[in-house]
Amino acid sequence: MIKRLRGTYDVLPQDAIKWQYVEDVFSVILERYGYREIRTPVIEETSLFTRSIGETTDIVTKEMYTFLDQKGRSITLRPEGTASVVRAFLEGSISPDALTKLYYWGDMFRYDRPQKGRYREFCQVGVEAIGSAIPALDAEVISLAMCLLETLGLKDLKLNLNSVGCVDCRRVYYEKLKDYFNSSTVVTMGKLCPTCQKRLEKNPMRIFDCKEENCQRTIEKAPTIAESLCSNCTLAFENLKKYLSLLDIPFVLNTRLVRGLDYYTRTAFEITYEKMGSPQQNALAAGGRYDNLIQELGGPPTPAIGFAMGMERILLAMEIAKVNIPTGKKVxxxxxxxxxxxxxxxxxxxxxxxxxxxxxxxxxxxxxxxxxxxxxxxxxxxxxxxxxxxxxxxxxxxxxxxxxxxxxxxxxxxxxxxxxxx
RNA sequence: GUGAGCGUAGCUCAGCCCGGUUAGAGCACUUGGCUGUGGCCCAAGCGGUCGGGGGUUCAAAUCCCCUCGCUCACCCCA
Missing domain, CATH: 3.40.50.800 (Anticodon-binding domain)
Known part of the structure; x- marks a missing residue:
């Protein structure tokens, strides 16, 4: 008998009801916040992802479903949504001056070893607000993410917040980090693991993601990005915090929060649900600013911010929280x-x-x-x-x-x- | 890519350690008790290449080797 591919799953009728419920709740709220749906193809030219996500990221180096088509062109099944939406935004010439608010919904593909809350074909719903750099927009986007999850009945969500700065701040910060990790104090604490030694050269911030005990110890004393932020980024971050306070949205500053995609600038955030079984797969939503991406993809300089949420994890969290799904009564x-x-x-x-x-x-x-x-x-x-x-x-x-x-x-x-x- | 655990009926599992009649249970399903009236109860029935291949043995679900699959965890991510 033919069985489903590894890392994929079937949504059977009793579960499809739950999916439909989330879809209904979400689409109403998204429209309320001014977002309009955009649908893009599942396949794209490979270079769209290598250029936007970053050549050295895990996604690009080992997780993409890439193949050659009949004419020998390199095609990739989308591993995330932002790149495609930005491509469509540029290609569709959507009013370049005004703020554009888009949301998408669909399956993404990453060749990973599957485990709880992680699949090779998985579903993300995400938003992209393109055309403004004001921190109030960041706060609004975060509020939207919280609102979506809370409306489903999820409580005790934790908002992790950080600023990863702009290219200027990061250049300064990378140097500081390299100096620190190469310093005698760190060396006496023991060597970094091989992966982190490579990270030190390519993207030292990624060392923060390491779970090796020895690396963790060295991280504790490492300089934080906050100390290296330029005045503009500092101001923007302060404003974001101010607006979040205005909305009574509590957050936890996490200077070690680094997103796995290269295009993020300034605001980076993650909404976690601590009651999730596995501590490493507890992020329900994650996102941030990507002020350079649109220009890097050939468009005019355009700041933007967005996030993506994992549907499977949301459904899982709803199971754990024992959320009641209302059933429409019909005769x-x-x-x-x-x-x-x-x-x-x-x-x-x-x-x-x-x-x-x-x-x-x-x-x-x-x-x-x-x-x-x-x-x-x-x-x-x-x-x-x-x-x-x-x-x-x-x-x-x-x-x-x-x-x-x-x-x-x-x-x-x-x-x-x-x-x-x- | 690395590590661990698990593959026996449609589903959940027992049996395996200590090899030995026709491989079991519960749930589900079908039929009957109740000739045209559901749920509860009782009974019968249906349903299995014991994941696959090889080996040891008079004899393998059971012991050994290989392989495939799934799950969980690591890396990383939603």
Missing amino acids: EIYFVSLGEVAFQEAFKIIDRLRRKGFYVYATTSGRSLKSQLREADRLCVGYTLILGGDELSRRVVMLRDMENSTQREIPLKDLEDELAKL
């Missing part, structure tokens, strides 16, 4: 028919009822009354219609209320009117 009917003649008549009636807007279940094979009622019971329908030879000859149908086990006859000609009253 459902199971149509029981007995014998071939009655089945043919029922077959016509059922089709007519469905076209009129009723929710009607029915058996497809001639089974016993008992087994059909049992199925109706399993489906939890409120009512059952029973049509046998006796009813058919008298042009009536039995309407059974499954809740209190009462039933009455209804002339076939009045059926639709009677059902409408239920």
